[in-house]
Amino acid sequence: MTYKLIDGKAISDQIKSEIAEEVKQMIANGQKQPHLAVIIVGHDGGSETYVAHKVKSCEQVGFKSTRIAFEDDVTEEVLLAEIDKLNRDPDIDGFIVQLPLPKHISEEKVIEAIDYRKDVDGFHPVNVGRMVIGLPCFVSATPSGILELLKRYDIPTSGKNCVVIGRSNIVGKPVALLMMQKAYPGDATVTVCHSRTKNLKEICLQADIIIAALGSPEFLKADMVKEGAVIIDVGTTRVPSSETKSGFRLKGDVAFEEVAPKASYITPVPGGVGPMTIISLLRNTLLAAKKTIY
Numbered sequence: 670m671t672y673k674l675i676d677g678k679a680i681s682d683q684i685k686s687e688i689a690e691e692v693k694q695m696i697a698n699g700q701k702q703p704h705l706a707v708i709i710v711g712h713d714g715g716s717e718t719y720v721a722h723k724v725k726s727c728e729q730v731g732f733k734s735t736r737i738a739f740e741d742d743v744t745e746e747v748l749l750a751e752i753d754k755l756n757r758d759p760d761i762d763g764f765i766v767q768l769p770l771p772k773h774i775s776e777e778k779v780i781e782a783i784d785y786r787k788d789v790d791g792f793h794p795v796n797v798g799r800m801v802i803g804l805p806c807f808v809s810a811t812p813s814g815i816l817e818l819l820k821r822y823d824i825p826t827s828g829k830n831c832v833v834i835g836r837s838n839i840v841g842k843p844v845a846l847l848m849m850q851k852a853y854p855g856d857a858t859v860t861v862c863h864s865r866t867k868n869l870k871e872i873c874l875q876a877d878i879i880i881a882a883l884g885s886p887e888f889l890k891a892d893m894v895k896e897g898a899v900i901i902d903v904g905t906t907r908v909p910s911s912e913t914k915s916g917f918r919l920k921g922d923v924a925f926e927e928v929a930p931k932a933s934y935i936t937p938v939p940g941g942v943g944p945m946t947i948i949s950l951l952r953n954t955l956l957a958a959k960k961t962i963y
């Protein structure tokens with residue numbers, strides 16, 4: 670079977686130009702420039718790279734962005750005070766606190782301290798709750814990016830068997846809920862599998878759509894996939910590699926070379942779901958600036 674590659678990079682570039690156009694219109698109509706703030710704690714390499722990408726993407730679409738950095742010994746109190754300041758700043762439309770945080774800071778407290786109307790990461794319990802019951806809300810970045818890819822490639826989801834491997838609060842649970850909503854993409858029959866699932870292979874073989882989000886490199890093999898399935902690979906694990914300058918490469922949760930020939934559509938890693946996550950953040954910030962949700 671010849672598969673179609675789902676090109677997240679191309680789609681994200683397309684959406685960036687759509688957002689940039691909309692921002693131009695807003696400014697031409699006398700509205701203020703959308704403004705995203707990012708708080709980063711410490712010097713985690715991955716987090717610093719993500720934040721740099723986010724700041725650069727804001728520039729590309731005409732947003733204002735603010736980067737607020739703290740050392741990793743910052744107290745929870747100081748961090749919560751900064752969040753309170755951003756909540757009350759009328760110029761900030763949306764902001765995120767880059768996770769993970771140092772051990773002495775409660776991520777739960779931090780997420781709940783963010784005003785849900787500015788929570789463009791979509792992690793606040795109010796946004797999560799509204800998503801569960803199908804109300805307008807900020808949907809977290811990765812699930813939102815996955816749905817956008819399915820939509821842009823016109824991949825049918827109604828009545829399809831969708832298997833989600835992974836049950837994290839950031840990807841597995843929300844994407845499963847979104848795939849079963851009365852909407853497009855959605856209306857699928859969803860099975861959530863995880864480390865305790867028995868007969869995982871049999872369940873995957875029934876799937877028209879597999880969303881692999883478990884963080885285990887090349888976990889999904891060809892013998893777990895039926896002909897013509899749509900494969901969405903959310904995994905991004907850094908594995909050592911002698912072929913790259915950096916000494917490592919990104920591997921997805923899908924054994925791409927062996928699974929791709931059986932798939933109708935498949936996302937690569939990198940360049941599939943990854944580029945879409947920043948897009949979702951930009952779209953949420955635009956929605957926050959236009960006050961269209963709350």
